[in-house]
Amino acid sequence: MKLFSIGKLKRKMLGPEEASPLLAKPEKFEHSEDNSRGLSSRWLTWGGVLRFVIYWLVVVFVIQHFTGWASKVVDAVVGLPKDPRKAAKRILAKAPVIDGHIDLPILVRGLYANNASAFDLNGELPQHVDIPRLKQGQVGGFFWSAYAACPDWIGHDDGPDFLNSTWRVRDTLEQIDISKILIEKYSDTFQLALTTHDIYHAIRHGKIASMIGIEGAHQLGNSIAVLRQIFTLGARYVTLTHTCHNAFADSCGTLPSKWGGLSPLGYSLINEMNRIGMLVDLSHTSDDTARQALKHSKAPVIWSHSSARAVHTHERNVPDDILSMVGIGENKTDAVVMVNFAPDFVADPGEATVQAVADHIEHIAKVAGKKHVGLGSDFDGIPSTPTGLEDVSKYPELIAELLVRNWTRSDIEGLTNKNLLRVMKGAENVAHKLQKQGVEPAYEYYDKRTDLGRRQEL
Ligand SMILES: *[C@@H]1O[C@H](CO)[C@@H](O)[C@H](O)[C@H]1NC(C)=O
Ligand SMILES: *[C@@H]1O[C@H](CO)[C@@H](O)[C@H](O)[C@H]1NC(C)=O
Ligand SMILES: *[C@@H]1O[C@H](CO)[C@@H](O)[C@H](O)[C@H]1NC(C)=O
Ligand SMILES: *[C@@H]1O[C@H](CO)[C@@H](O)[C@H](O)[C@H]1NC(C)=O
Ligand SMILES: [Zn+2]
Numbered sequence: 001m002k003l004f005s006i007g008k009l010k011r012k013m014l015g016p017e018e019a020s021p022l023l024a025k026p027e028k029f030e031h032s033e034d035n036s037r038g039l040s041s042r043w044l045t046w047g048g049v050l051r052f053v054i055y056w057l058v059v060v061f062v063i064q065h066f067t068g069w070a071s072k073v074v075d076a077v078v079g080l081p082k083d084p085r086k087a088a089k090r091i092l093a094k095a096p097v098i099d100g101h102i103d104l105p106i107l108v109r110g111l112y113a114n115n116a117s118a119f120d121l122n123g124e125l126p127q128h129v130d131i132p133r134l135k136q137g138q139v140g141g142f143f144w145s146a147y148a149a150c151p152d153w154i155g156h157d158d159g160p161d162f163l164n165s166t167w168r169v170r171d172t173l174e175q176i177d178i179s180k181i182l183i184e185k186y187s188d189t190f191q192l193a194l195t196t197h198d199i200y201h202a203i204r205h206g207k208i209a210s211m212i213g214i215e216g217a218h219q220l221g222n223s224i225a226v227l228r229q230i231f232t233l234g235a236r237y238v239t240l241t242h243t244c245h246n247a248f249a250d251s252c253g254t255l256p257s258k259w260g261g262l263s264p265l266g267y268s269l270i271n272e273m274n275r276i277g278m279l280v281d282l283s284h285t286s287d288d289t290a291r292q293a294l295k296h297s298k299a300p301v302i303w304s305h306s307s308a309r310a311v312h313t314h315e316r317n318v319p320d321d322i323l324s325m326v327g328i329g330e331n332k333t334d335a336v337v338m339v340n341f342a343p344d345f346v347a348d349p350g351e352a353t354v355q356a357v358a359d360h361i362e363h364i365a366k367v368a369g370k371k372h373v374g375l376g377s378d379f380d381g382i383p384s385t386p387t388g389l390e391d392v393s394k395y396p397e398l399i400a401e402l403l404v405r406n407w408t409r410s411d412i413e414g415l416t417n418k419n420l421l422r423v424m425k426g427a428e429n430v431a432h433k434l435q436k437q438g439v440e441p442a443y444e445y446y447d448k449r450t451d452l453g454r455r456q457e458l
Pocket of ligand 2: 161
């Protein structure tokens with residue numbers, strides 16, 4: 001959700017490798033006078049090398065597993081610290097937060113015209129996100145939102161069938177571009193992650209795994225081909241809508257409904273997302289869109305930044321009947337609902353607190369299960385924040401609140417990252433399977449277009 005306008009923000013701020021010694025040795029024997037001795041020595045030497053490699057692999061394996069195992073034993077014997085804040089920090093050290101939705105890229109566009117030299121992410125940035133606070137908040141990864149506004153947000157009329165030309169595909173590419181520039185510029189901190197494997201790898205090396213999400217299929221130029229190309233550029237989720245309806249689906253933000261949920265092209269879009277491994281994100285969609293997409297998707301889905309409607313009535317929150325479609329098993333779809341911190345989604349005016357956000361988490365956990373809830377703060381995309389959750393440095397406060405409510409360590413590890421990783425891995429597996437089956441790319445195109453498949457116009 002973008003609650004600030006860019007205009008408002010602008011006004012507010014003004015040598016060649018040496019041969020390996022391991023390889024050099026046998027080569028020496030090749031020139032040996034005694035050929036038979038040379039051969040057996042070479043064999044012995046290769047055996048030695050092999051033993052050497054296996055020895056070190058075993059040592060590394062034992063050290064890695066022993067330290068993991070030893071710290072588990074220490075935790076079990078000594079237990080977590082009594083102080084929930086200290087306990088939260090201990091848990092997050094092993095299971096850092098992966099946030100489903102951070103709007104840093106649009107802030108950088110709005111304040112700095114995407115000039116990465118115009119600010120220092122290692123310093124203090126306006127709003128809610130910079131590197132010092134990400135580290136304080138024990139963040140292990142987040143989706144950088146590559147967002148371009150809906151027509152109604154920028155006074156543009158797409159026309160009733162979304163056929164007016166726009167710059168949104170360009171703007172989306174610019175937002176992917178600035179995200180990658182920043183990930184590269186601050187590569188001591190960030191690492192681009194395209195797969196769950198990349199995320200584990202980044203976290204293991206103390207980096208913040210950086211994934212890219214596209215906040216609305218209105219950014220796809222009505223075209224499934226654009227979806228495929230945005231995937232190759234690194235995006236790993238597409239929210240089916242933002243606050244506007246588009247050629248694929250209805251949004252919760254515009255009435256009346258245009259498609260009654262998904263359009264025919266929307267079903268094809270989901271097929272293609274499943275096939276390539278792009279996560280289907282149902283935040284911002286209408287309830288009918290969400291229900292239809294949940295039923296149709298072969299892969300697990302996400303809500304990258306939505307809370308619980310039963311806790312606080314808001315169209316952007318997920319109602320219980322949809323939460324009850326989420327799960328593992330017959331007639332259910334695996335998913336993770338990543339809770340949004342926007343005060344007006346969370347509680348009545350003035351009442352949004354860290355406790356109120358925890359209420360949303362607990363409600364989703366109660367209805368869908370603890371394996372189906374995550375965090376999607378919407379930091380940098382919300383105009384204000386709950387008391388106690390003012391920016392990305394504050395996630396430990398929320399974890400401390402859940403510890404007070406008797407959440408276990410493993411429940412919390414699910415919330416902070418394991419649930420999202422399971423869902424993402426599930427989508428990767430489905431894509432792998434469909435590709436192995438030889439499912440073809442989706443060739444469907446928007447039937448309102450008149451520029452394709454018209455021989456007589458060549
Ligand atoms: C980018 O920002 C830097 C620092 O403020 C400034 O010196 C430079 O001129 C800017 N570049 C452009 C193209 O505006
Ligand atoms: C968009 O298209 C509609 C007709 O479909 C037209 O009335 C409107 O002026 C167009 N808007 C822009 C910004 O081009
Ligand atoms: C799943 O849906 C089918 C068809 O609607 C129904 O017959 C079946 O009982 C459902 N199973 C469960 C476990 O709800
Ligand atoms: C947490 O567990 C303790 C000990 O079992 C219990 O006294 C306390 O009431 C529980 N707190 C909540 C919020 O359930
Ligand atoms: Zn949003």
